[in-house]
Amino acid sequence: MTMATLSIIVLAALLAATLIPGFDLGLGALAAAFLLGLAAGVPTNDVTGFFPADFFVLIVGITALFAVAQLNGTLDWLLDVLLRAAGGRLVLIALAPFAIGAVLTAAGTLPAAATAIVSPIALGFAARYRISPMLAAVLGVTGIISGLLSPLAVYGVTARSLSDKLGIDLPGSAPVTFLAGGLLAGLVVCAGCLVVGRFTGGIPRGRASVPATAAPLAPSTTTSGDTASSATSGATSGTATVTVAPAAVATRDPGSGTRAFTLLCMAAVVVLSVGFDMNVGYLGLTAALVLQLAFRLPLGAIVSRIPWNVVLLIGGLLTYVGLMQHLGAFKQISELLGVAGSPLLSLLVLCYVAGITSFAASSIAVFATVMPLLPPLVAAGVSPVGGVLAVALASVLVDLNPLGITGGLILGAAEPSARARLFRQLLVYGLISIVVAPVLTWAAFGWW
Secondary structure, eight states, X not given: OOXXXXXXXXXHHHHHHTTSTTOOHHHHHHHHHHHHHHHHTOOHHHHHHTSOHHHHHHHHHHHHHHHHHHHTTHHHHHHHHHHHHTTTBHHHHHHHHHHHHHHHHHTTOOHHHHHHHHHHHHHHHHHHHTOOHHHHHHHHHHHHHHTTTSTTSHHHHHHHHHHHHHTOOOOTTHHXXXXXXXXXXXXXXXXXXHHHHHHXXXXXXXXXXXXXXXXXXXXXOSOGGGOEEEEEEOTTTOOEEEEEEOSOBOSSOOOHHHHHHHHHHHHHHHHHHHHSOOOHHHHHHHHHHHHHHHHXXXXXXXXXXXXXXXXXXXXXXXXXXXXXXXXXXXXXXXXHHOOOSSHHHHHHHHHHHHHHHHTSSOHHHHHHHHGGGSHHHHHTTXXXXXXXXXXXXXXXXXXXXXXXXXXXXXXXXXXXXXXXXHHHHHHHHHHHHHHHHHHHHHHHHTTO
16 A cells, blocks of 8 residues: 555545544644654655645734724624625625625635635624524635636636646637636526525525614624524515624724724735735734734734634644645546546546545645646547636635635634534535536536
């Protein structure tokens, strides 16, 4: 048995061990990486080098910034503003993260940065208005995926540049077609989520009560189960109105100046990360520090809101996944699947290669690795635009799982009491998406 094969078996064992009460997957992954490294002759310093320092900075910086925004009342004030803009319609509230994510990535925001921005909004709505956290996460990330193939987005740019480099002849309309394909896939998933949410109660029916003024709410120290709700009939419209009572209401408004400065700092983080390609994690850390000093907020309250257990979980997993890549585990998975048969069948296999390897690895890296396998299929008759779309979407539609940065940011933004259940839901969703997403993208776009 090769070390690559052993690493795959150990990963499966780690995931199965999460069913054991009290087992910590982050600690288990770090220990497994250390022991497997010893067995494979990989120096410990090299194993440590696989720890995702960029992820650490990203999640700590962004969660610190939003912790400050929650402590001074700005985040809850912003949620109230969005609630009023939606007219209290809970369906529109649930769709807000989808729209925000699509606009951000279509404008060129990197997926991780967009996820860092959208996750607190999506999970904030979920906690306040009894929307399913899983449903909110799916809608937010699906919106991000929807804009990834725009002419300005990282996947759209990569798809065109790699196609040119590999000799794949794309028509002039390809950029528009790529964007349309991504939006179509996202809207289909979004529609499915809304249907499921309506039938399962993941999105409450009716409307939430719209506050007369967008007064901030005190940061809640209770669990999501402490949120009460009641439904009353609308006397004039005949529609139900859902009144969501927050756990605690602030005794004083921190003032428009405080909110304005906080929003200015948050906007600066977005503009500098999107427009100037600066690191959103470091920007978040800097903004959080400036706000903490300006408003003399207790540092301990900010640090305690950083989800250190999520940092350990995702940091440990990505360290182990990095060792797996070093040992050639994902290359072995690709070789086992192989590419054989008719051109369209070969494209389906290629989509599965992309989906399976993207589950626990960088989607953009997997996409760039799989693309060189596409030219022979195009030469054999596969549509160049359809082939690129199918492989690209198969790579990104499996991103919503707890083994990567996307899942880590979502777990970090969730209520602490909801994280354990959300982790399991994300894992199940991710495993199902490995099976379903590649065949759906192949069936939808392989013939384009």
